[in-house]
Amino acid sequence: xxxxxxxxxxxxxxxxxxxxxxxxxxxxxxxxxxxxxxxxxxxxxxxxxxxxxxxxxxxxxxxxxxxxxxxxxxxxxxxxxxxxxxxxxxxxxxxxxxxxxxxxxxxxxxxxxxxxxxxxxxxxx
Amino acid sequence: xxxxxxxxxxxxxxxxxxxxxxxxxxxxxxxxxxxxxxxxxxxxxxxxxxxxxxxxxxxxxxxxxxxxxxxxxxxxxxxxxxxxxxxxxxxxxxxxxxxxxxxxxxxxxxxxxxxxxxxxxxxxx
Numbered sequence: 739x740x741x742x743x744x745x746x747x748x749x750x751x752x753x754x755x756x757x758x759x760x761x762x763x764x765x766x767x768x769x770x771x772x773x774x775x776x777x778x779x780x781x782x783x784x785x786x787x788x789x790x791x792x793x794x795x796x797x798x799x800x801x802x803x804x805x806x807x808x809x810x811x812x813x814x815x816x817x818x819x820x821x822x823x824x825x826x827x828x829x830x831x832x833x834x835x836x837x838x839x840x841x842x843x844x845x846x847x848x849x850x851x852x853x854x855x856x857x858x859x860x861x862x863x
Numbered sequence: 864x865x866x867x868x869x870x871x872x873x874x875x876x877x878x879x880x881x882x883x884x885x886x887x888x889x890x891x892x893x894x895x896x897x898x899x900x901x902x903x904x905x906x907x908x909x910x911x912x913x914x915x916x917x918x919x920x921x922x923x924x925x926x927x928x929x930x931x932x933x934x935x936x937x938x939x940x941x942x943x944x945x946x947x948x949x950x951x952x953x954x955x956x957x958x959x960x961x962x963x964x965x966x967x968x969x970x971x972x973x974x975x976x977x978x979x980x981x982x983x984x985x986x987x988x
Contacts (some may be wrong), residue, residue, distance in 0.1 A: 742981045779938030806932045807945050810962045811981030814904030818962040818979040820932050820945035837935045837943040837962060839979070854943040854964070856867045856936030 740846040742811035748846055749819050749838075753803050761797045765790045769847035776853035801825035803836075815849075816841045827862075835859040865971040867936035873971055874944050874963075878928050886922045890915050894972035901978035926950035928961075940974075941966045952987075960984040 740748075748767055755763035768789050775782045776792070783792055802824045809819040816839060823834040836855040843849050865873075873892055880888035893914050900907045901917070908917055927949045934944040941964060948959040961980040968974050 742983045746983075777938045778941055807947075808960050808984070810945070810960050810979040810984055812903035812979045813981060816903055816979065817981075818943070818945075818964070820935070820943075820962060822932075835933050835935050837945060837964075839943070839962075839964060854935040854937045854941065856938060856942075858867045858871075859933070859935055 739815045739844065740842045742817070744846045745811060745815070745817040745840070745842050746809045748842065748848065749809050749817060749840060750805075752848075753805060753819075753821070756793075756797060757802050759797050759800065761790075761793045764793050764797065767848050768851075769843050769845075769849045772847070772849050772851070774851045774853075776851065777855050778852050799825065815843070827860075831863040833861050833863065835861075864940045864969065865967045867942070869971045870936060870940070870942040870965070870967050871934045873967065873973065874934050874942060874965060875930075877973075878930060878944075878946065881922060882927050884922050884925065886915075886918045889918050889922065892973050893976075894968050894970075894974045897972070897974050897976070899976045899978075901976065902980050903977050924950065940968070952985075956988040958986050958988065960986070 752767055770786055773782050773784045774789055804822045806822055807820050811817045818839045820837045825832050834855055836853055839852045840848050841850045877892055895911055898907050898909045899914055929947045931947055932945050936942045943964045945962045950957050959980055961978055964977045965973050966975045
């Protein structure tokens with residue numbers, strides 16, 4: 739099991755790579771057979787190819803992820819973080835309140851990501 | 864499925880009842896066969912009796928839960944919230960960074976609660 743610090747460091751790298759619009763670096767944080775469910779309640783994507791396609795679509799939109807409170811660990815191989823997505827929709831600045839929960843394998847790769855946000859978590863600024 | 868607003872209202876009631884040290888009101892928010900895993904990685908407690916015993920032990924300690932960013936919904940029957948537990952340990956004020964993920968049944972009762980916090984999420988003030 740990765741340490742709490744290792745999991746949190748991977749989540750910070752995820753935010754930094756996303757914000758640098760470096761899709762390759764984000765995708766490299768995932769294990770080969772990982773899953774993502776973003777938002778929770780939508781179909782689960784599995785494997786590097788599906789995950790790669792997801793981030794190569796999302797990241798070029800230029801949204802930025804701003805951590806709003808320290809990343810939380812657990813007593814297992816999972817951790818969670820609350821952040822705000824700053825983006826633009828139809829020419830208007832918006833933000834979306836999100837909490838991501840991730841699990842990790844022995845080597846610290848992300849094995850699952852589940853993103854909690856709903857239609858009511860959008861704010862048009 | 865409960866609406867996003869209904870789930871968020873239950874989570875706000877959870878915080879308010881916890882902070883009012885009203886264990887009965889907290890326990891009443893749970894479905895009969897609900898589970899809690901607090902922290903994630905510890906044994907799961909199931910059913911009203913186990914959940915009741917948990918809150919009747921924890922709530923009289925007087926800790927207060929402070930929401931630090933708006934509660935997040937999802938596209939399913941689950942929602943998540945980031946908060947800080949303000950407490951006292953060995954006479955020293957401490958806080959603990961926590962994210963709770965909850966699921967809900969049709970009637971808006973909590974069916975599961977998982978609390979993400981680890982030993983490194985304690986801060987001695």
